[in-house]
Amino acid sequence: MNQEIERIEFTAEMRKTYKILLPNMLTLHFRILVGAFQGMGYNVELLTSCDRTIVDEGLKYVHNDTCYPALLVIGQFISALKSGRYDLDHTALLLTQTGGGCRASNYIHLLRKALVKAGFPQVPVISLNPAGLEKNSGFVIDLTMIRRALAGVIYGDLITLLANQTMAYETVPGATAAVTDRWVSLLAEELRAGRLVSRGKIKKTMKKIVADFAAIPLERVPKPKVGIVGEIYVKYSPLANNALEEFLHNEGCEVNVPGLLGFLQYIFDNNIADVDLYGGKKSLRFVNALLRRLLVSYETMMRKSIRKGSDLFCPAPHARVRELGDETIGLGCKMGEGWLLTAEMIELCEAGYENIVCVQPFGCLPNHIVGKGMVRKIRSTHPEANIVAVDYDPGATKVNQENRIKLMLSVAREKLEAGVRPAAESLHAEERSEARAEEGKSRKVGEAVTAKEGSVS
Template sequence: MAELVYTKQGRLLFTEEMKQEYTLLMPQMLPVHFVMLKHIFELHGYKIDMLTTNHRGIVDEGLKYVHNDTCYPALLVIGQLIDAVKSGKYDPHKLGLLITQTGGGCRASNYIHLLRKALHRAGYDYIPVVSVNLSGLEKNPGFSLNFKKIRQMAYSMIYGDLIVLMANQCRPYEIIEGETDRRIEKWVKRLTDEFKGKGSFKSAHIRENFNLIVDDFASIPLNRVPKVRVGIVGEIYIKYAPLGNNNLEEFLRSEDCEPVVPGLTDFIIFKCDNRVEDHKLYGGKLATYVGAGFLERYIKRLQADMIAAVRRYPEFRAPCTFDHLKKLAGEYLGYGNKMGEGWLLTGEMLELIDSGINNIVCTQPFGCLPNHVVGKGMIRKIKDNLPQANIVTIDYDPGATQINQENRIKLMLANAKMAERGLRHNLKRSTDAPQSKDVVSADN
């Protein structure tokens, strides 16, 4: 049994001995990306269990231990972890909990303290909580993020974006049910297995993988009947996590729609770009400016390669570059606006509309005021400039019922389908109209 070791401040550490004995529970946000993340941690000797539970009891556990004024994502993440600890599936004396810390202005940096408080109230003080952060906020002898792990994690996020991008454009149209999911499983396993090798990070190999992934999904037999495409934007956890948005993507597919979800790559670049813009606006350490700029340019090159791989198939929608998205957002917000999802959220709505996806669900969690400002607060301005925009904001909180959320989305979809019928009718009238004949002058 691992000895419990504490810091001078009384924080329980996750030790090397615990790494050998303990199972770390990890909340899920992006289903595909986080499966790869789980495998990466396992490659480095950790025992990881990713939580995919999704039921009302999680919200109730969160409400029991987290103040209801706290943002909804915090309540869900903590509720899911406590629910798992209490489930009886694990030995609580051999458990650790993984949770991220951003280190920015978001209250997510304080989730870890709320989680420890919840564990104390529930009688689980002996369970260590491990911070996953790149800011040096908390350190543990048995858990660290070295360059190799960080690089593997970054590539898993970019690969995950491409897989999800292709899957979302295949799954609603697949002829053989489940074929898209089988391709996802195949590539998740293949890519995580590749991380064991030394050559998996070479640029040529990454470009080759991008092309192979796109080729594989493009080979899925599809029946491309017209469907309404619906973009999903909002606070990062609620936008991506099925637990947070009540299985929004699945609901949209059940309504005969194609969900379009912006990838995580733009968010990663956005976080780097914030450091660069901060230096321009406020000054600061030159090393931070140079380092963030280098990382931003590197990820942009990867993004460009990913986009190029998709563009080889005109029938698939490729995302725009980060620079284009930033330019669109710059017409509405300053680049110093970075709290919540900052100008990125507004930019994602504009990019979707710019690419012909006018129907958007903007997911807004309770307790994230900056997210409401750059999301709901920008919609009127967007609609004034782009009247074709069909945007609905959906609030997610412990008291919101799924049926009310879905009914509001259905109203938006009704408007979308009406608009598309009108567009097809006008197009048919224009093609059916008699063509004018050229009149040749008698003088000729």
């Protein structure tokens, strides 16, 4: 049995000749990140397949009780290996591990078992994780990789945020898609060459990206504003959520999907909360606080570039989201997407995106607690919240999921027709004048957090 799940290390030798397959989660971000990895000498390919055979392959090799994201990722890998397109003796797989307490940290063992069962025991699996869970001599997470990956995340978040807004109101159909595609291709190329990753370059590039999206002609007709929150894989992956973003766009909505930078800060928040709540090394707390502060500085840079360069909506800083999580559910609640999921729903309500689709895999206990389980509590303080919780699993039909979402949208449209003005509309009008005041407020929150960290460490 132990033999079956024996780990094959990805060696330095393999790095020269192997192709590494990457599962599809954030389509736009990962397109940029593929360029970054290729520039560091890894022959990486992003899997973009999105058909039913992936689910069927997943069901063959993992139990149907297994978390849906694991079933899909494993199914996508096995389906690719069976496709005949790859040299099976020179192919490796890359899987992310969160390092948290949930089952996501253990998918990698399920994948190795599935590979043996499917007849591919020779295929190495590389773990990409921030916690040093597994090491491979041929895949080293060094400063170069961190800088390029971070740049990819920042650019991906910015483009997603802006594109979702302009796409809903563009007067020339396809204008947003053209700007998005141009930037994603250009950034993948630049990151491949190791350019546009320094702070100064990122700042300048963000300004240019914002200017390009701000130049897209828009007609701001009233539309339902819909936020998407949930378990990270189902929230972002069109494969897992049956192309939810596209469905909402086709239904005439403006979509808002909170970015990955907030999730990365949440990982550091959790490490800090562990020390605060249960004790542990102060040095560990200090390092996590430092890393979080680095992410905050990029977030501030992004927010400034949006506010200064456009009239487009800019989300609250993560410090504010954390504050909401602390007030509502507590920072110790951190299994799955933990307090972040609850806090993102409240932040969306406060930003005018009070119509929310909360997505989770069926049987995902942690996210049912912090997602669906918190809806009543959120409604008690934000009665405007119009939230629908939707489950995803191999047996759930797309038609049922879409019908439930359409029901939520009909309530949103009724409110629009009745003249209940979404808060976001007023935000658009007032945002510029409030920008200075709010920037001061978030600076104060940041300073308070920094002072607190300083006093503890």
